[in-house]
Amino acid sequence: MIKKSSLIFSFLIRFRLRVLKFEKTEESKLKTNLKLALILLLPLFANSLIQAQQTVQDTLSCFAPLTGFISRIYPFNQPPFFFLIRTNSEALRIGDIKGDIGVTDNMALRSYLTFSIQNFSQISQQDSQVFINSAKIRLGNLGSMGNGVGGIYPIFNNNPNLPLVADHIDFGTVLDTTDWDAGEIGNNQTITPETAIVMDSVDINAIYTEFDVKNSLQYDIDLNKNLSQYRLAFSSFETDNDFFSDNLIFRGAYLSIPENLRPKLILNYTVYKFGDTDFDGFVTELDVQLVLEKIVNNSTLSDLDLKVGDVDGNGKLQVNDASLILQYANGLITKFPVEN
Incomplete structure (x- = not known):
């Protein structure tokens, strides 16, 4: 009887050890399978988060029909008058140059940028919102002149560091001579004067110039605007009437300009509810x-x-x-x- 009990006890011990070994093996397999599942599912999970947040990196080209410059003639001892409006142009010009009418006049220039953002209005109509994480305008550098000398920063009244600024404006669907003062404080087309400093010195080796417009773009999107517009000008300055050229030139929106050199709005945004x-x-x-x-x-x-x-x-x-x-x-x- 004792021997039989010992055999039963021994059997139970061996059985329990086998069960424990099996459980340990199965637990190890389960952990391994869970790890594999996590490895396989993690990219899908991460992708689902990205899709839910819909964070997008995008680049918008400028709207050529409303991107260009206005020039204004300053004859010697005479009132200024407008000379030319050019959109969809090969170059954006800001500053002043020796005029074309005679040796005793200067021509002042200001440039204007327009980007179409109507796609964001469509997003808002779909019960979603747009949050701008970052936004900058990139311009292709073309040239500069200071006191008539090429390759240096413009010099107005012996000031070699007068900043070129971008004013956030809203001139609508037509660029005309009345837009010359858009961007000035108190003008009804001005949203934010000097919303960004574009540059205050020239890097002759730089292909591009970039400046931040995150807040300005967010403002336009929040108001469901179809256009986001900016003026490039030297702060509160038109010409120093010294009959020397002082200007900056960037690539324009004309179709002959390579696509990568035309003005761009580079942005990162998140769509949310x-x-x-x-x-x-x-x-x-x-x-x-x-x-x-x-x-x-x-x-x-x-x-x-x-x-x-x-x-x-x-x-x-x-x-x-x-x-x-x-x-x-x-x-x-x-x-x-x-x-x-």
């Missing part, structure tokens, strides 16, 4: 939870986080935003106050 704080493409109670967690933890918010979560439009992320998102997720409201 108000209230979709986890960027999965839907407004759900998970978004409410995420907002509350950020409020409780006093989390540092990115500009995009605030833009998406601040659904009451007061510039802060608060409990009221979570309440509104909860109402939206449950169909109690169909629009957020920030959208009105």
Whole structure:
């Protein structure tokens, strides 16, 4: 009887050891399979996040019919008058040059840029919003003159560092002589004067000049504009009447100019929905939870986080935003106050 019990006990021990060995093997296999699954699914998961956030890198060419320059003649001891408007041109010219009418006149020039952004208006009509992460205008350098000498920065009244600025303007669908003062403070076509410094010295080896227009572009998109427009000029200056050429020249929008050298708007933007704080493409109670967690933890918010979560439009992320998102997720409201 004792021998039989020992045999049974021994059998049970061996059986348990086999079970443990099997369980350990299966656990190891399970872990391995999970790792493989994660490796395989991670790119898909990452891709789904990218698709949900829809972060896009894009480049827009300038709208040629509204990109060009205006020139103005300053005859000696006589009132100035407009001479030429040229759009879809081979060059953008800013500054002054010795005039074509006679030896005692100067010609001042200012240039204008237009980019079509109507695609962003279409996005807004699809219950989505656009957040500009970065935006810059890139110009192809063509030449410069200072006191009539090529290759140096313009010199006005012995000032060798007068900055070339970009003014954020809205001159509409026609470039004409009345747009000469667009960009000046108080002009009704001026949105933001001197929104960016384009340059204040010349790098003769640089192929391009770039300047930031993120805030200006965001402004235009938020107002559902179809065009984003800028003026290039020397700040509050037209000509020093010294009869020497002082100007900067960039590549224009004419079709003969290689595509990569024409003015470009290079931007990175994210398409989102108000209230979709986890960027999965839907407004759900998970978004409410995420907002509350950020409020409780006093989390540092990115500009995009605030833009998406601040659904009451007061510039802060608060409990009221979570309440509104909860109402939206449950169909109690169909629009957020920030959208009105």
